Amino acid sequence: MVGGSSQAEMRGATPGREDLDALAERALRLALKTAVAVVGSRDAAADVAQEVAIDAVGSVHRLRDPAAFDAWVHRITVRHAVRAIRRERARRLAEIPLARLRPADEPVAADIERHAERIDAREALARALARLPARQRLALALRYVHDLPDTAVAEALGCRVGTAHSLLSRGRAALRGDGELADLAPAPTGEAR
Amino acid sequence: MSGERDIVALFGSAREAEPTEAELAAVAARVGKCRRGVRSAGRSLVLVLVGLVAAATAAAAATGLVPLGQVIGGGFDGTPVRERIVASGELPGTGPWRMTTFASGRGGVECLKLTLLGRASPAGPRSAGYCGGTVAFTELALGRRRAAVARGEAILFGSAPGRARSVELRGRHRVVATVPTAGAGPRRYWALAGPAGLADAEIAWRDGDGRIGGRLDVGHRFGRPERRREVLRGAAPGGRRWTLTAYEGRRKRIGNDVYEPEGLPCLLVEIDPPPARSAAVGGFCGVQPATPGFTRAQRRIGGPRRLLLLYGHAPAAARHVQIEGTEGERSTAARRALDGSPGRFWGVALPYAAARGATVRWVGSGGRRGRRVQVLPW
Numbered sequence: 001m002v003g004g005s006s007q008a009e010m011r012g013a014t015p016g017r018e019d020l021d022a023l024a025e026r027a028l029r030l031a032l033k034t035a036v037a038v039v040g041s042r043d044a045a046a047d048v049a050q051e052v053a054i055d056a057v058g059s060v061h062r063l064r065d066p067a068a069f070d071a072w073v074h075r076i077t078v079r080h081a082v083r084a085i086r087r088e089r090a091r092r093l094a095e096i097p098l099a100r101l102r103p104a105d106e107p108v109a110a111d112i113e114r115h116a117e118r119i120d121a122r123e124a125l126a127r128a129l130a131r132l133p134a135r136q137r138l139a140l141a142l143r144y145v146h147d148l149p150d151t152a153v154a155e156a157l158g159c160r161v162g163t164a165h166s167l168l169s170r171g172r173a174a175l176r177g178d179g180e181l182a183d184l185a186p187a188p189t190g191e192a193r
Numbered sequence: 194m195s196g197e198r199d200i201v202a203l204f205g206s207a208r209e210a211e212p213t214e215a216e217l218a219a220v221a222a223r224v225g226k227c228r229r230g231v232r233s234a235g236r237s238l239v240l241v242l243v244g245l246v247a248a249a250t251a252a253a254a255a256t257g258l259v260p261l262g263q264v265i266g267g268g269f270d271g272t273p274v275r276e277r278i279v280a281s282g283e284l285p286g287t288g289p290w291r292m293t294t295f296a297s298g299r300g301g302v303e304c305l306k307l308t309l310l311g312r313a314s315p316a317g318p319r320s321a322g323y324c325g326g327t328v329a330f331t332e333l334a335l336g337r338r339r340a341a342v343a344r345g346e347a348i349l350f351g352s353a354p355g356r357a358r359s360v361e362l363r364g365r366h367r368v369v370a371t372v373p374t375a376g377a378g379p380r381r382y383w384a385l386a387g388p389a390g391l392a393d394a395e396i397a398w399r400d401g402d403g404r405i406g407g408r409l410d411v412g413h414r415f416g417r418p419e420r421r422r423e424v425l426r427g428a429a430p431g432g433r434r435w436t437l438t439a440y441e442g443r444r445k446r447i448g449n450d451v452y453e454p455e456g457l458p459c460l461l462v463e464i465d466p467p468p469a470r471s472a473a474v475g476g477f478c479g480v481q482p483a484t485p486g487f488t489r490a491q492r493r494i495g496g497p498r499r500l501l502l503l504y505g506h507a508p509a510a511a512r513h514v515q516i517e518g519t520e521g522e523r524s525t526a527a528r529r530a531l532d533g534s535p536g537r538f539w540g541v542a543l544p545y546a547a548a549r550g551a552t553v554r555w556v557g558s559g560g561r562r563g564r565r566v567q568v569l570p571w
Contacts, residue, residue, distance in 0.1 A: 021224055025220070025221075029212060032210050036206070037204055046213075050223070054220065125204070125206075143378075145208050147377060172200060
């Protein structure tokens with residue numbers, strides 16, 4: 001999160017290449033996390049994130065409040081992710097499992113059991129999310145990937161807080177009612193202490 | 194799947210997603226092309242944004258205080274991981290602290306860590322925490338016997354539900370400390386300090402209206418050290434290790450429910466690395482009257498090999514523990530406690546197929562045998 005300083009003291013200076021790169025990188029990181037959760041493949045998520053980063057840098061002059069940079073990136077991400085989801089559905093592509101989302105995520109020998117279980121969870125989540133409407137997916141991603149409160153989710157989605165709350169409730173209910181995810185959910189910890 | 198925590202866990206992969214070097218380079222190349230498109234009116238804002246990021250980073254380097262949400266290097270055991278700062282604050286006697294979460298290097302289990310940023314006690318640790326899933330309202334002690342006692346206080350920290358706005362520490366009939374919770378979203382974080390030796394210590398969280406939402410008995414964090422001893426270690430097929438620790442039960446409760454009675458023999462099992470779908474730590478207190486000296490407990494390890502850990506006490510006369518199941522008969526040694534103290538213990542990890550419907554009993558020299566105890570469904 002950025003914010004909390006005077007804008008006037010920096011006026012008149014010229015942004016350098018490094019400055020824009022830093023903003024683009026931050027936007028890319030934020031957008032990628034959301035996109036990974038809501039679009040079907042790692043490649044598609046990377047495309048969305050890249051478009052968001054370029055969009056964010058190219059139109060940064062429209063942003064009035066520096067502290068709102070993250071929220072602004074989320075709004076751009078929502079726009080691009082919705083388009084990506086629609087394109088995906090229009091082409092009737094098969095959903096690519098989330099297991100492929102991290103190409104560099106090769107397990108080391110000691111972690112192989114754990115790795116297999118995590119892949120199960122990613123695949124199941126991808127299938128469950130693919131059954132949800134785009135805005136429900138995005139609401140869930142903004143809440144559970146970025147820990148945003150309802151107000152911030154509503155701002156990113158461009159809707160009222162009540163609508164965001166409703167999207168989250170329905171999304172959560174759908175995930176909880178998903179039989180495949182129910183089998184995967186971790187058991188409560190800390191018992192018998 | 195029932196709670197917020199389960200849903201948060203499902204999104205763990207997305208939370209950890211990071212761009213590759215190639216993706217960063219691709220964006221940097223495109224930014225170079227569109228740089229001319231940035232209007233002069235926006236340039237000052239760009240620099241403000243970048244300046245703020247840079248200023249925050251510089252401040253972090255100087256004081257260790259970095260903004261919430263920042264990702265930093267860290268970890269517990271030397272394995273490099275990326276920690277996300279979720280809360281920070283200051284304790285009166287101890288100074289500033291920072292709380293981070295991260296996925297452990299050994300399997301991606303969620304970890305919570307408190308780091309003290311002020312002047313460290315020469316005898317005490319700077320950071321402490323745990324991995325293996327964050328329950329809704331937890332408490333942890335930081336270096337109670339070393340740093341805390343040296344300072345005359347015990348530091349507790351943990352997480353609380355998103356509705357929690359404050360956490361208070363109570364002694365006998367009085368509130369000793371109240372701290373606001375930090376962070377945002379479905380989970381909040383807290384840290385507080387209390388005087389060592391506080392009697393009947395209990396923590397509770399309150400919501401925005403001042404209502405108590407949950408209590409936790411933390412008397413064991415302030416009283417005498419528990420006499421624990423590690424009594425048995427073993428390794429399950431597939432690389433997971435397990436440890437049995439014996440101790441005498443202390444009276445522990447949550448609200449009015451006592452979940453650990455006073456004075457009973459307790460056995461704690463810890464599995465490392467933690468299983469994916471069950472707790473890393475569990476155990477029981479008490480005896481099984483039908484089988485004097487012998488107990489049977491079980492814990493699911495799971496994994497591709499689908500293992501169940503059976504463990505418990507064995508009487509002094511026991512040499513083996515015999516498991517009879519549909520796949521035939523097996524046995525495991527009943528071993529003496531590692532530290533040489535009285536008592537024998539046993540543990541064995543079996544595939545589900547071998548454990549399902551099986552019975553266990555101890556076998557001694559001269560043909561002595563204990564009663565059969567059924568393995569419970571899991």
